[in-house]
Amino acid sequence: MRMKMPETAKNNPSYTAETLKTPLVSVSQAEVFKNRKRILTNPLPFHNERFEKHGDTFMVHIGPASKVVFTRNAETIKYILQKNHKNYHKSSLQSKDLAKYIGKGILTSNGEFWRTHRRMVQPAFHKKKLEGLLGIMLSAIQTELKEVRPDVERDIFPLMGDLAFQVVAKSLFSAGDIRERMRKLQRITMTNQQMLIKEMRQPYLKWWFHLSGAIRKHINFSKEGQKILDEVIEERVTSEMEKDDLLDMLLQARYVDGTGMSRQQLIDEVLILFTAGFETTANTLSFTLFLIAKHPEIQEKLFQEVGQIDFDKEDLMQAMGKLTFAKQCLEEAMRLYPPAYVIDRVSLAEDTIDGHTFKKNTVWLMSIYELHRHADFWEHPSEFRPERFNAANKKDYSDYYFPFGAGPRMCVGNNFAMYEMMLTVGLLVKKYRLSTSDSEVQINPLVSLKPAKVPVKFSLR
Numbered sequence: 001m002r003m004k005m006p007e008t009a010k011n012n013p014s015y016t017a018e019t020l021k022t023p024l025v026s027v028s029q030a031e032v033f034k035n036r037k038r039i040l041t042n043p044l045p046f047h048n049e050r051f052e053k054h055g056d057t058f059m060v061h062i063g064p065a066s067k068v069v070f071t072r073n074a075e076t077i078k079y080i081l082q083k084n085h086k087n088y089h090k091s092s093l094q095s096k097d098l099a100k101y102i103g104k105g106i107l108t109s110n111g112e113f114w115r116t117h118r119r120m121v122q123p124a125f126h127k128k129k130l131e132g133l134l135g136i137m138l139s140a141i142q143t144e145l146k147e148v149r150p151d152v153e154r155d156i157f158p159l160m161g162d163l164a165f166q167v168v169a170k171s172l173f174s175a176g177d178i179r180e181r182m183r184k185l186q187r188i189t190m191t192n193q194q195m196l197i198k199e200m201r202q203p204y205l206k207w208w209f210h211l212s213g214a215i216r217k218h219i220n221f222s223k224e225g226q227k228i229l230d231e232v233i234e235e236r237v238t239s240e241m242e243k244d245d246l247l248d249m250l251l252q253a254r255y256v257d258g259t260g261m262s263r264q265q266l267i268d269e270v271l272i273l274f275t276a277g278f279e280t281t282a283n284t285l286s287f288t289l290f291l292i293a294k295h296p297e298i299q300e301k302l303f304q305e306v307g308q309i310d311f312d313k314e315d316l317m318q319a320m321g322k323l324t325f326a327k328q329c330l331e332e333a334m335r336l337y338p339p340a341y342v343i344d345r346v347s348l349a350e351d352t353i354d355g356h357t358f359k360k361n362t363v364w365l366m367s368i369y370e371l372h373r374h375a376d377f378w379e380h381p382s383e384f385r386p387e388r389f390n391a392a393n394k395k396d397y398s399d400y401y402f403p404f405g406a407g408p409r410m411c412v413g414n415n416f417a418m419y420e421m422m423l424t425v426g427l428l429v430k431k432y433r434l435s436t437s438d439s440e441v442q443i444n445p446l447v448s449l450k451p452a453k454v455p456v457k458f459s460l461r
Contacts, residue, residue, distance in 0.1 A: 107272045292434055
């Protein structure tokens, strides 16, 4: 099903005041406060109810003088992320609240600082560079998959979390006995994420979080994590060994004046790669494996594909090209459960969208979760149908499918994540038959969209 767009929007590529104007409803602060407990647990049902009641864009009052605009309007999202991206920065939710825990890097910065460091980091994730990392990635995945216990149904998210974290660790640092230090870093990042979610969903308690020392305690946790990374980086620098891994690429990155990143900046970028990389991948793998377990006919089609591939002997980049249906399964899982389920932006200047004028510093929360399930764009939107992403159909979705974001700030590690996930799904389905006793997976929206519990049983084929 193709995207439905008003004729006025079709005829107006700038998408400004001449577009079709729709009423903009305001949700009161009292209504938000009345629903505070369910919003803290899972805000997605509250969002969906308001979208269904008020339309694809509405405003929420979250304080006496504080408003946030929610949207699942495809044209609005594309306009903000792509067409007029220069007028929109990441909000303080990331540039300040998240940054205080994971540092100032490409995920949490704006403007020229972001552009400079994006240019420095991006070459490390070029497909040619990733080709050299596929062997490291495969080895790390195979090591972690030894923890699979056949014929026992278990929550697979912890396993996928360990796998994704170790893949990032090995790809960054390659050789070295760093497993225990990485586990500690993993615990720190998860603990700080829980604190950040409290701050984001209970802004009216921010004074208490400061007064009670909770924020200070978690900032100290972050410093422990930075110390771990500093030690690992120092070991690499003093060894004078070249490993051709991601850390080497970051150490060799240069500003225009020929200087490299400061140690603190390097630590911040590495910590961001861990934080942004491991959990979103673990989430998507868990959702995908659950959906495959639920659909035996899809699993059988996938097995026919992966059964023809010898991952230990074939050229791994060529193997990636053969995993077309595995990729479609992952893409469909990310449609249903997008890792970045909400994307935030704040306007730098006044702007007019859908006939409404929005002041400078307007905060936007764009619901990718709602967009990916919008009945205007997807046939049977709640169903798992990987074939909708085959080559013949895929071009239809570019205007309303954003699993890795869109525009200049699209996730820098999207190819890294896809290769890792394709390898993991391929190795598991080739060796095991997946099943589950649950009909639906429970979700836990944190900084990224996380499953609460994913019961899957692996039976040897």
